[in-house]
Structures are given as structure tokens and as C-alpha cells.
Amino acid sequence: MHIRSVFILLALLFVLQAADADAYCWRRQRRRLVRINPPTLLDPVPFGYSQIVVDTRNAVAHVAGQNAINQTGSLVGETFAEQLEQTLRNVELALEAVEADINDILKSILITVDLDPSTAEDILAASLMNAGGPAPPGIVFSSDSLLEPGVLVEIQVDVAVPESFVRRLVCS
Numbered sequence: 603m604h605i606r607s608v609f610i611l612l613a614l615l616f617v618l619q620a621a622d623a624d625a626y627c628w629r630r631q632r633r634r635l636v637r638i639n640p641p642t643l644l645d646p647v648p649f650g651y652s653q654i655v656v657d658t659r660n661a662v663a664h665v666a667g668q669n670a671i672n673q674t675g676s677l678v679g680e681t682f683a684e685q686l687e688q689t690l691r692n693v694e695l696a697l698e699a700v701e702a703d704i705n706d707i708l709k710s711i712l713i714t715v716d717l718d719p720s721t722a723e724d725i726l727a728a729s730l731m732n733a734g735g736p737a738p739p740g741i742v743f744s745s746d747s748l749l750e751p752g753v754l755v756e757i758q759v760d761v762a763v764p765e766s767f768v769r770r771l772v773c774s
């Protein structure tokens with residue numbers, strides 16, 4: 603009698619867990635792409651874009667190109683080096699919002715205005731964004747100008763995010 607009720611309880615737990623997994627998969631199908639605009643970054647909604655979109659099926663986040671414009675909309679820094687610092691800070695804030703860090707970067711694109719040899723070292727440092735190890739695949743190139751006046755550098759990254767983060771994202 604006692605053993606039978608333990609068995610029934612275990613069976614019930616198993617069914618509940620399976621149902622939970624089904625619900626998870628069902629939500630996952632329905633919400634493949636989840637957009638995130640972290641409060642630590644500039645609100646992009648008035649400008650018609652999203653800061654981050656998470657591909658929940660692949661556990662990858664695509665982060666909008668970051669520049670030296672901070673959360674309150676000010677362009678921080680006049681030189682390339684100053685702007686690079688704020689840009690990297692914004693990239694880090696975006697990564698924090700998806701529970702990733704620089705070691706999780708899959709690919710990066712760095713665009714600079716009027717590439718000159720004296721800034722090449724800074725560019726190299728920025729492209730080696732995974733803290734000392736080999737850099738992820740990426741490209742660095744120069745452009746005549748970027749979208750925002752005065753912006754000298756922009757960095758776009760794609761990053762692997764933890765499965766636990768994706769699960770909370772689709773189930774919340």
C-alpha cells in the first residue's frame with residue numbers, strides 16, 4: 603500500500619515534468635525570436651530598431667551595432683580611443699543583458715571612420731575581444747561615415763547565450 607503510493611507519486615512527477623517540457627517546446631516554437639532592449643542601453647524604440655534579438659532555437663543573440671552613444675543619448679568621447687572605450691562598454695552591457703560575456707562572442711564586425719595607421723593598434727585590441735585568447739571570426743573595415751554624426755566607431759557582435767537563459771526567456 604505504502605510502496606504503491608510512492609510509485610503513483612513518482613509517476614505523477616514524471617508526467618508533470620514531461621508536460622512542462624512540452625509547454626517549453628511549444629513556447630519555443632511560437633517565440634523563436636525574442637527582442638530585448640536592456641535598460642542599460644539607449645532605448646532604440648523611438649528609432650525603430652531593437653538592441654538585441656535572441657534566436658531561441660539556436661541560443662544565439664544578435665546585438666545591434668554599438669557605438670559611443672550612452673544610455674541617455676550622449677555621444678561620449680571625441681577621439682577614436684575615447685569612443686572605443688564607451689563602445690566596448692556598451693557591448694559589455696548588451697552581453698550582460700543576455701548573460702553572456704566576451705568569451706561567448708561568435709563573430710564581430712568593427713567599422714571605423716577614416717582608418718588611419720595610428721589607430722590600428724586600438725582596432726586590433728578591440729577585435730581581440732575575447733580577453734586574451736584567439737579572436738573570434740570577424741571583420742574590421744573603414745567607412746566614409748557612420749549613421750550618427752560624429753560617431754567614429756561601431757561594433758556589432760553575435761554571441762552564444764546559455765541554454766538556461768533561453769529557457770527563462772521563453773517561459774517567462
Ligand SMILES: *[C@@H]1O[C@H](CO)[C@@H](O)[C@H](O)[C@H]1NC(C)=O
Pocket residue numbers: 672673674675676677678
Ligand atoms: C552619458 O554621457 C553624458 C555626457 O558625458 C553624461 O552626462 C551622462 O551622465 C551619461 N549617462 C550615463 C547613463 O552614463
